[in-house]
Amino acid sequence: MITVDSARELTGRVGSLLGHSDWVQLPAERIAAFGALTGDEHWVHVDRERAREESPFGDLLAHGFLLLSLVTGLSNQCYTVRAAERWTNHGLDRVRFTSPVTPADAVRLALTLNSLEETTTGFRLVLGCVLERKGSDRPAMVADWIVLITEGRAR
Template sequence: MSTTTTTTLAGLSGLQGAELGTSDWVDVPQERVNRFAEATGDHQWIHVDVERARAESPFGGPIAHGYLTLSLLIPMWSQVLEVTDATMAVNYGLNKVRFPDSVPVGSRVRMTATLTGVTEIPGGVQVTVSAVIEREGGDKPVCIAEPVFRFLA
């Protein structure tokens, strides 16, 4: 079960350096990988050709796209922080992203987020987050990202 931090715009600055929470596990089945390939046009065989991936891939089978893993950050992010007086939140960008390990199809992933930066902006607050996505049973993260979000009043 996810753990969530609930706060206000004014309360965000007091959370700098704090772990905000951990999302629920998210399943990564082949169907999700195939839908992502269709949406993005990335049909590389290590993702969508199950038999070839089992026979030829160094991963032992098909793996999720790195950007699919990154895209799961948003639904997982919504589980770890709630800013009660924000009228909207927008993705402002990413400072950096790395994929230290793969996500074999059939895996489950979850994210833990730590608030690393808080800056007041006109009409709201900008936050920078250290987001670590792990694979169930894995020994290292599958994605480490530094997203930037803006919460507006």
């Protein structure tokens, strides 16, 4: 876990890995709850028996957007900026779901600082996000996440 007072202190880490999160699993109940919340209740996400029989994945498949939604919480395990008063999710670039995730899989976030730019209101970070699958060379998801940080005094 990298902790800095100001995002400015991350300048020397541009192009570097900020860290890895803990491994997390997505049990069938969590996948189904996400489907109920978002209205995406396709059988491949919620009908385990049918998924085991008919799906090429052999089990339920985690929603791509569920994987993407993990990034914020998992990134909190990689770095923090004490002076950050507000974090704004500005958007995403190049999001790709590159490998299926089932309840048997564990994933973790590898977070890289791709760029850091000082703005008139704070800082703009582009974070390279790779959601790794335990025991696999192929990640589950990759994306560039753009975050705006507005700072006050370090806490």
